[in-house]
Each structure stands twice: as C-alpha cells, then as structure tokens.
Amino acid sequence: MTEPAEAADEGATAAATAPNPAVASPAPPAPGGTRTAVLRSVTSRATAVGVIVSVLLILAIVFGSRLLENFDSALLPYAVATVFLAFGVAYRYTVWVSAPGARRLFKQGWRSFFSMANFRKGPTALPRMVATYLGFQKFLGARSYARWAAHQLIFWGCILASLITFPLTWGWFTFTSGTGSGPGYEMRIWGFKIIGFDSLNVLGWLMFHGLDIAAVLVIPGASYFLWRRMKDRGAITGQRFGYDLVPLIALIVISVTGLLLTFSSIFLHGGGYEFLGILHMVSVVFTLIYIPFGKFFHIVQRPAAVGMQLFKYTGRQDQEIFSCRRCEEPIDTGPYVENLRGTMRDLRLDFDEWAEYCPRCKRVLRGSAYLSHVKKGFK
Incomplete structure (x- = not known):
C-alpha cells in the first residue's frame, strides 16, 4: 500500500489516469447524447463485471470452505464486506481502464x-521491477528515507x-486441535492438513500472533504519516479529511483494537472483549468497503504501473530514445512518446505534437507564443 497523495509515480499514472478515475469520463469529449450513451455503456459493463467477480468470490468461499463446513459464522460480517470489496474494486477498475490513457497503457x-x-x-x-517497484518501492526513497521506512x-x-x-474469513484456513484446547494444533488449507505445530513454541506463537505483528508494523508507519499531515505545510494545504486522513485513522484504529483484543484475552481474562470485538469488526468492515472508493484504491492500481515500467524498459533496451525536436535532449523512449501522442488523439486534444518537446522547450515555446500573439495585442 502506498502513502496518501505521495506514492503515485508521475510517469506511471500521469498519462494513464484521469484526475479522479471514480468520476472521470472514460471517453473522449463528445456531443451530449453520445457522451451519455458512452457513460451508460461503461457503467453497465462495470456493474456486470462487479457482479461476476462478486459471484465468483461467493462460490470460492462456499467451495473453499467445503460447502461452509469450515466457515466461521462469527466472521460473516467480514466475509460480506469482502464481497462488497470485490464488487467495488471490479467496478471501479473497469471504469478506470475504460479511460483512453489507462486503457492504452494497460x-x-x-x-x-x-x-x-x-x-x-x-x-x-x-522480477526486479516487482521486487523494487512493488515490494520495496525504492522510488519513495528518493523523496525521503523516513517516508520510505514508514x-x-x-x-x-x-x-x-x-x-x-482473508483466508480465515473465507473459511479457507482452519486451525484444529484433537484435544479441543491444544497445545497441539493442525493448520489446514481447504480442508487439507498443511502443518502441525505446538501453540507453546515459537512457531505456534507466530501462528497465533501474526495479526498482532502486523498491527505493530502498521501503527508507527500510519502514525508517522498522520503526524506529517498535521505538521507539514505542503501536506496540509492540499489534504482532504475524508480522502487523506480517514485511511490513516482507520489503519490505526484497526491495529489498536486488534492489539487490545489480545491484551484483553491475556491480561484481563476477556474483560471488555465483546465491546472491543464489535469496535474492531466495524472498523475493518468500514475500511474494506472504503477501499474501492477512496485513497486505498491505488493499492489496486499500482500493479498495473509495473506493466508501464516494463513497456518503457523494453523501449530503452531497443535504444528507441526520443529526443526533443527543439533542443535534442532525450525525453523518453520512442514507443512511450508515441503512446502518449495516441492518448492525446484519443482525447481529441489537438496539440499532440507537443509531446515531442521536453518540458523546458514547452515553456519557452509557450512564452514565445504569448509574446508574439497575446502581448502584441496590447501595443
């Protein structure tokens, strides 16, 4: 997952996405009737894809849990939330890739x-791009090592x-004990035994406290970004509460309530466990439903950017570097520049030849045009 407003690699998304894929028009400018028809077509297609993905997930839950034999009814709200998550992600992703720029790069x-x-x-x-771009996200280190670490x-x-x-919620993973209370347990996937372990040894502790470990990792990272958004003037200027702060608060609430559940069961003999369980469930369900329609959607978008990076990499391997038409400085790979021009033509922007100039020359040409055409009129 990437930090709100700062994880988007400009080369990966500037040409590939509209400013807000959730509401942006997926089609080039067109007359009112045609535009409405296109929007309806995209909406209908996205809805159909969302329904299909949701049904497939429901079937996977049913059959993966052996016809609900291994499904824990106490986790039903989480499972329902994941179905809504699947629909929302599929719907918005379909709308996103319907936009000319995203579709072309996709x-x-x-x-x-x-x-x-x-x-x-x-x-x-x-493999290198997946490891460095998705896994370790080295491009963030160029901005700030603290932000990269968080x-x-x-x-x-x-x-x-x-x-x-997710696997526990869907009934795909189960932990069973022959004695009912351990310490010997078996971990099963889709009903098949994978490993047996003792809950009192290191492996058993890691098995039962994996979510606690995840919470300990998330809390300092999310807290750092929340602190930064409260202190950094640049972040404060452009941030929105629902879009930038809510995701961080949700992560902290989920993590803290999860740790409190463990604390309650170990040190308080279950005191307050029911209230904490409900609070934790509400925060998780809210976050899962929020993902497709908020900042977290970039989690789904990010892997698509790897394909764009691969596309640019192969162009460089072929030494297809395109140079600025004015100063002859290298701009980017030839295929990437042509792809950008094609996107501009799809959007009916009648200045696609400007993609053949570097940023500096674009500014110079705009200044020259202003002096010769606009300023001239005031003499």
Whole structure:
C-alpha cells in the first residue's frame, strides 16, 4: 500500500489516469447524447463485471470452505464486506481502464508482459521491477528515507494482515486441535492438513500472533504519516479529511483494537472483549468497503504501473530514445512518446505534437507564443 497523495509515480499514472478515475469520463469529449450513451455503456459493463467477480468470490468461499463446513459464522460480517470489496474494486477498475490513457497503457503493459522477445532481452526485468517497484518501492526513497521506512511498515503490515485475515474469513484456513484446547494444533488449507505445530513454541506463537505483528508494523508507519499531515505545510494545504486522513485513522484504529483484543484475552481474562470485538469488526468492515472508493484504491492500481515500467524498459533496451525536436535532449523512449501522442488523439486534444518537446522547450515555446500573439495585442 502506498502513502496518501505521495506514492503515485508521475510517469506511471500521469498519462494513464484521469484526475479522479471514480468520476472521470472514460471517453473522449463528445456531443451530449453520445457522451451519455458512452457513460451508460461503461457503467453497465462495470456493474456486470462487479457482479461476476462478486459471484465468483461467493462460490470460492462456499467451495473453499467445503460447502461452509469450515466457515466461521462469527466472521460473516467480514466475509460480506469482502464481497462488497470485490464488487467495488471490479467496478471501479473497469471504469478506470475504460479511460483512453489507462486503457492504452494497460494494453501495452500486458503486451510487454507476454512478449517472448522482451523476455529474451531482459529475462530478469519483470522480477526486479516487482521486487523494487512493488515490494520495496525504492522510488519513495528518493523523496525521503523516513517516508520510505514508514511506508514499508504499512505495506508489509497490511500484506501480512491480508494474507491471514482473508483466508480465515473465507473459511479457507482452519486451525484444529484433537484435544479441543491444544497445545497441539493442525493448520489446514481447504480442508487439507498443511502443518502441525505446538501453540507453546515459537512457531505456534507466530501462528497465533501474526495479526498482532502486523498491527505493530502498521501503527508507527500510519502514525508517522498522520503526524506529517498535521505538521507539514505542503501536506496540509492540499489534504482532504475524508480522502487523506480517514485511511490513516482507520489503519490505526484497526491495529489498536486488534492489539487490545489480545491484551484483553491475556491480561484481563476477556474483560471488555465483546465491546472491543464489535469496535474492531466495524472498523475493518468500514475500511474494506472504503477501499474501492477512496485513497486505498491505488493499492489496486499500482500493479498495473509495473506493466508501464516494463513497456518503457523494453523501449530503452531497443535504444528507441526520443529526443526533443527543439533542443535534442532525450525525453523518453520512442514507443512511450508515441503512446502518449495516441492518448492525446484519443482525447481529441489537438496539440499532440507537443509531446515531442521536453518540458523546458514547452515553456519557452509557450512564452514565445504569448509574446508574439497575446502581448502584441496590447501595443
């Protein structure tokens, strides 16, 4: 997961997304009737995709839990929230990739991914990009090592929590004991025994406290970003409470209430456990439903940017570097510049040739045009 407002790599998303994919028009400017028809078509398609994905998840829950034999009814609210999550993610993702820029780069990314020619030229390119761009997010380190470290804490904490929570919620993972109360347990996936362990040894402790470990990772990372958004003038100027602060607060509430549940069961003999359990459940359900429609949606978008990076990498391998038409400084790979021009044509922006100039030359040309055409009129 990436930090609100700061994790978007400008090359990965500037040309690929509209300012707000949730509400942005997925089609080029068109007459009113045509535009409305296009929007309805995209909405209908996105709704259909969302319903299909939700139904598939429900079927996966039913069959993965052996016809609900291993499904814990106490976790039903979490399971229902994940179904809503699946619908929302599928719906918004479909709308997002319907936008001309995102659709074009999405296709180019998959084409680069499945290209055998690209694989022969750089067989290790994709694993390295996944590790450095998605896993360790080295591009954040160029901005601030503190922000990179905090982001890593949130990222790996949420990954660990997701790997534990979702399978347990769906009834895919179960922990059973022949004696009913341990200490010997068996971990089963889809009903098949994977490993047996003693709950009193190190492995057993890690098995039963994985979510606590995730919470300990998330709390300092989210707290750092929350503190920064309260103190940094640049962050304060552009932040919105519901979009930038709520995700961080939700992560902290989930983590703190999860730790309090463990504290209650160990030190308070279950005192206040019911209230804490309800509070924890509400915060988790709210966050899961919030993901597709808020800042957290970039979690879903981020992997698509790897395809764009691969697309640019293969262009550099072919030495297809495009130079500025004015100063001849390198801009980017030839295929990427042509892809940007194609997107501008799709959007019916009648100045796609400007993609062939570097940022400095664009400013110079705009200044010259102003002096020769606008300023001239005031003489």
